[in-house]
Amino acid sequence: MADPYDADTPEESATLRHLLTSLHYAYPAAVFIYYTISSTIAVCTLQTRSTTESKDHPRRRFISWLLMLGILSYFAQLGYLLFVAISEEKFPPAEQDVIIGLLSCALVFGVQFAGLWEAEKAVVLWPYMGSVGMGMLFEPILVWLSWKTRVETGVLGFREIFDLSAAGARWAAFGLVLMFYFEGVWNVRREKATDMERQGLLNKTNGHVNGVESDGEEGSQNGYGATSDSSTDASQSPTTDAVESPWERRERQANEAMEKRLKEKGNWVTYAKSFLVFFPYVWPVNHRSLQIRVVLVGVCLLAMNAINVLIPRQMGIIMDSLAGDVDRNPWTEVMIFAGLKLVASEAGLSLLRQWLWIPVEYYSFDAMSTAAYSHVLNLSSDFHDSKSSSDIMMAIQSGQSISNMLESICFQAVPMLIDMTVAFIYLSYTFGPYEGFITIATAAVFLYIATRMISKLKSARRGEVSAWFKEHYVRQAGIQGWSTVTCFNQVGHEEARYSEAVKDRVAKSQKVYFGYVVAYAFQFLVLLSGLLAGAFLAVYQITHGQVTAGKFIMLLTYWAQLVAPLTFFAGLGKTISKDLIHAEQLLEIMQTKPTIENKEGAPPLHFTGGRVKFEDVCFSYDKKKEILKNIDFEATPGMTVAFVGATGAGKSTILKLLDRFYDVTKGSITIDGQDIRDVDLFSLRGQIGIVPQAPILFDDTIMNNVRYAKLSATDDEVYEACKAASIHDQIMGFSEGYNTRVGERGVKLSGGELQRVAIARAILKRPAIVLLDEATSAVDTETEQKIQEALRTLCQGRTTFIVAHRLSTIMNADRIIVVGGGEIVEQGSHEELILQEDGKYAELWSKQIFVKPKDSKDSTTDGTKSPVKGRKAPNIVNDLTAEATNSVLAKVTNKPAQTNGDTTMKDSNSAVNGYAGLENTKPANGTVNGHKKEV
Numbered sequence: 001m002a003d004p005y006d007a008d009t010p011e012e013s014a015t016l017r018h019l020l021t022s023l024h025y026a027y028p029a030a031v032f033i034y035y036t037i038s039s040t041i042a043v044c045t046l047q048t049r050s051t052t053e054s055k056d057h058p059r060r061r062f063i064s065w066l067l068m069l070g071i072l073s074y075f076a077q078l079g080y081l082l083f084v085a086i087s088e089e090k091f092p093p094a095e096q097d098v099i100i101g102l103l104s105c106a107l108v109f110g111v112q113f114a115g116l117w118e119a120e121k122a123v124v125l126w127p128y129m130g131s132v133g134m135g136m137l138f139e140p141i142l143v144w145l146s147w148k149t150r151v152e153t154g155v156l157g158f159r160e161i162f163d164l165s166a167a168g169a170r171w172a173a174f175g176l177v178l179m180f181y182f183e184g185v186w187n188v189r190r191e192k193a194t195d196m197e198r199q200g201l202l203n204k205t206n207g208h209v210n211g212v213e214s215d216g217e218e219g220s221q222n223g224y225g226a227t228s229d230s231s232t233d234a235s236q237s238p239t240t241d242a243v244e245s246p247w248e249r250r251e252r253q254a255n256e257a258m259e260k261r262l263k264e265k266g267n268w269v270t271y272a273k274s275f276l277v278f279f280p281y282v283w284p285v286n287h288r289s290l291q292i293r294v295v296l297v298g299v300c301l302l303a304m305n306a307i308n309v310l311i312p313r314q315m316g317i318i319m320d321s322l323a324g325d326v327d328r329n330p331w332t333e334v335m336i337f338a339g340l341k342l343v344a345s346e347a348g349l350s351l352l353r354q355w356l357w358i359p360v361e362y363y364s365f366d367a368m369s370t371a372a373y374s375h376v377l378n379l380s381s382d383f384h385d386s387k388s389s390s391d392i393m394m395a396i397q398s399g400q401s402i403s404n405m406l407e408s409i410c411f412q413a414v415p416m417l418i419d420m421t422v423a424f425i426y427l428s429y430t431f432g433p434y435e436g437f438i439t440i441a442t443a444a445v446f447l448y449i450a451t452r453m454i455s456k457l458k459s460a461r462r463g464e465v466s467a468w469f470k471e472h473y474v475r476q477a478g479i480q481g482w483s484t485v486t487c488f489n490q491v492g493h494e495e496a497r498y499s500e501a502v503k504d505r506v507a508k509s510q511k512v513y514f515g516y517v518v519a520y521a522f523q524f525l526v527l528l529s530g531l532l533a534g535a536f537l538a539v540y541q542i543t544h545g546q547v548t549a550g551k552f553i554m555l556l557t558y559w560a561q562l563v564a565p566l567t568f569f570a571g572l573g574k575t576i577s578k579d580l581i582h583a584e585q586l587l588e589i590m591q592t593k594p595t596i597e598n599k600e601g602a603p604p605l606h607f608t609g610g611r612v613k614f615e616d617v618c619f620s621y622d623k624k625k626e627i628l629k630n631i632d633f634e635a636t637p638g639m640t641v642a643f644v645g646a647t648g649a650g651k652s653t654i655l656k657l658l659d660r661f662y663d664v665t666k667g668s669i670t671i672d673g674q675d676i677r678d679v680d681l682f683s684l685r686g687q688i689g690i691v692p693q694a695p696i697l698f699d700d701t702i703m704n705n706v707r708y709a710k711l712s713a714t715d716d717e718v719y720e721a722c723k724a725a726s727i728h729d730q731i732m733g734f735s736e737g738y739n740t741r742v743g744e745r746g747v748k749l750s751g752g753e754l755q756r757v758a759i760a761r762a763i764l765k766r767p768a769i770v771l772l773d774e775a776t777s778a779v780d781t782e783t784e785q786k787i788q789e790a791l792r793t794l795c796q797g798r799t800t801f802i803v804a805h806r807l808s809t810i811m812n813a814d815r816i817i818v819v820g821g822g823e824i825v826e827q828g829s830h831e832e833l834i835l836q837e838d839g840k841y842a843e844l845w846s847k848q849i850f851v852k853p854k855d856s857k858d859s860t861t862d863g864t865k866s867p868v869k870g871r872k873a874p875n876i877v878n879d880l881t882a883e884a885t886n887s888v889l890a891k892v893t894n895k896p897a898q899t900n901g902d903t904t905m906k907d908s909n910s911a912v913n914g915y916a917g918l919e920n921t922k923p924a925n926g927t928v929n930g931h932k933k934e935v
């Protein structure tokens with residue numbers, strides 16, 4: 001059979017023949033480049049994401065089949081060529097460019113078919129349609145050029161007819177693809193328009209005006225049983241029946257945050273730009289030496305790329321020199337080989353690169369975590385109140401993910417792409433384009449299979465990680481709650497629970513492990529097929545004397561070298577997306593701005609006595625529910641103000657506003673006439689000392705904990721403060737004195753000791769204004785007396801605000817402010833308020849709320865039911881003596897104490913004052929606490 005292409009071309013068609021040859025290579029290359037670029041754009045501009053939320057193209061399956069038909073036409077031509085090669089013993093059966101062109105087209109469209117067919121959700125179709133459109137353009141040109149460069153004249157030969165039919169069928173298939181694509185798009189648009197018209201009519205009939213565009217029938221009705229739009233995200237949200245582990249919650253939240261920000265940013269490029277905040281930490285901005293190191297690392301990587309080619313090449317040369325194919329000294333070549341191997345080894349370039357990179361890596365991680373930590377410490381109370389500390393700590397550690405991500409891209413992805421490109425060029429140059437094609441085709445198929453398998457293993461891997469967390473949780477709960485486990489005789493139960501968790505985890509781990517083994521086996525098979533194809537070709541060329549035998553060794557060595565980066569590349573997407581999610585958590589924190597900011601150039605607080613004024617102060621934590629409403633009061637220098645009110649009334653919030661943990665939403669707070677928002681924040685906090693209800697100490701020595709208030713304080717100053725806080729003697733009694741460690745959060749100290757250490761700390765600070773959240777903890781009388789003494793020392797001569805929990809404190813305050821529902825109900829001194837007609841404070845006394853023992857819910861002092869059952873009572877401890885209490889009651893009820901038989905206090909063992917059974921030990925003269933006035 002005459003081959004129309006297998007003859008000398010006429011002079012005049014030489015240019016056209018040259019053009020045809022070029023187009024055979026250029027056509028698949030152009031389609032591939034277009035497809036890669038357009039898919040990248042679609043991904044970067046989030047079209048792939050928005051499409052997955054919308055409806056699939058109605059003819060996607062049909063389009064895939066037609067594309068398959070087009071691909072089959074290429075295979076038919078290739079099959080025919082194979083038949084010719086075998087039957088006519090003609091190799092190659094056609095020109096190289098023809099075969100490579102057909103193979104490449106089959107590969108390029110094959111990859112597209114796989115993507116289109118396998119997509120589980122709707123896909124962005126324009127990259128595919130563009131490729132098909134290019135096919136429709138190129139195919140007729142190729143046919144025309146083939147016709148023009150045709151050698152034979154007269155009747156068409158069988159091969160010509162076959163090629164023409166294949167090209168015609170392909171063109172028709174591609175044409176139908178485009179036709180069905182546009183038909184589907186048009187149908188969807190028409191349906192949408194009809195839906196919107198219907199929607200409009202429905203809304204009108206329902207009397208609603210709904211401007212929201214509906215995506216079709218789904219989600220347009222949100223009635224009973226209907227799913228809302230948000231349900232489309234169900235895959236990301238936790239199912240209600242499954243318990244979400246903290247790890248899953250973190251992952252989900254970070255994922256959601258990433259999706260949200262991606263949507264806001266509109267595309268990946270703008271999204272990626274937001275990560276530029278990390279630039280100064282990743283790139284050593286002010287470190288010239290580190291910058292030079294980074295550049296040198298780049299040089300090392302390029303050198304490594306070169307070595308990766310030189311080593312296999314050298315192997316080939318050694319073989320050729322041994323076989324006598326080249327005139328070189330094998331000894332010298334082996335020495336060169338050894339040198340190259342040394343450079344490529346862990347003791348060569350790798351060592352140099354690590355040596356150069358390690359300081360840069362540490363710089364980056366240190367700079368990032370320091371910056372993140374400092375940023376977190378400078379954020380305001382609203383941030384810290386809303387985030388769990390473990391989440392914040394995890395996010396700070398995520399700095400490592402950013403370095404990891406960059407390292408993956410710079411040290412692995414980019415060198416691997418360079419290696420593959422070099423391999424393609426070098427092998428094509430050495431063995432011809434077939435070998436280059438085999439390399440690229442193997443890499444493409446390998447990556448496709450590997451990424452598919454990794455994504456298939458994703459859910460199994462998630463299950464395994466959840467099982468790991470569950471096992472960890474069960475183990476930790478058992479160990480932490482050991483005393484409870486032992487007390488309730490539940491050791492057996494815990495053992496069984498743990499064993500079940502371990503079994504579950506092991507089963508899931510095995511599943512994942514086996515999945516990976518199978519995946520690796522498949523990957524290996526693909527690589528082996530590629531290697532075999534390449535090796536056959538090389539053997540053919542060697543036996544035909546086209547290349548030397550040494551090239552075969554070169555090919556084998558080169559191939560082995562490409563396997564590791566290929567395997568890595570397959571998992572790169574997963575690694576980078578994981579790192580990205582972690583980096584997202586840190587980014588979110590870094591982008592959070594403190595709500596309480598120090599005004600630029602704000603002067604320091606000029607303290608002239610401590611006159612504090614709240615003017616019409618309103619406040620809300622969440623900008624929705626008002627916690628404080630129109631708070632107005634003034635405290636003169638040295639005054640003690642006690643806040644009284646039901647729990648949740650807003651007393652502690654008032655203290656938080658004064659220390660600027662939050663800013664008022666309306667009104668103002670002034671100290672000595674200066675608005676606290678206008679003065680330097682640090683100078684303000686420098687003047688204020690706080691003793692919280694539950695002080696938190698660091699796990700450090702007592703000395704260091706007290707000194708924390710003033711880091712420059714001498715040991716003597718600390719001793720003085722502790723003496724003033726009546727804790728010095730007790731500390732000296734500890735085995736290690738001031739060097740005793742207090743344990744985490746101060747757990748090794750008793751409640752009373754803890755409070756006094758906190759008071760000592762406040763005393764050492766010598767604040768001008770004292771904020772006190774008085775504790776109600778039940779301590780023995782002697783300790784309580786000591787605490788009160790310490791407090792008296794602390795508050796002496798200072799403007800003091802106390803959230804009062806003790807009756808004695810309330811009564812001795814210069815001003816009592818009764819807070820209810822976020823408002824000031826009344827204010828005045830004890831004497832004033834108690835005599836006030838219909839006053840709340842007097843009512844609290846007359847209804848015996850102050851009189852009832854701390855722990856009793858409903859009973860009054862005499863055992864009868866409380867007249868104020870169900871009322872929210874302030875959490876006040878009656879630390880007065882019975883006489884003192886009776887005296888006040890008498891004043892309130894205007895009756896002599898002795899005659900008020902029903903309501904007066906009996907100086908008995910009844911739990912009168914909250915310290916059940918201890919009240920008899922108190923002195924009868926009402927001087928239980930040192931700073932109490934006679935009442």
Ligand SMILES: Nc1ncnc2c1ncn2[C@@H]1O[C@H](COP(=O)(O)OP(=O)(O)OP(=O)(O)O)[C@@H](O)[C@H]1O
Nearest residue numbers: 385621622627645646647648649650651652653654
């Ligand atoms: N960080 C916060 N975020 C949101 N709401 C808060 C926050 N802190 C307190 N609240 C709410 O503000 C209200 C007032 O709380 P606050 O702690 O000031 O009450 P309180 O009068 O001091 O109560 P208690 O005597 O029990 O300490 C409560 O309803 C509380 O739930």
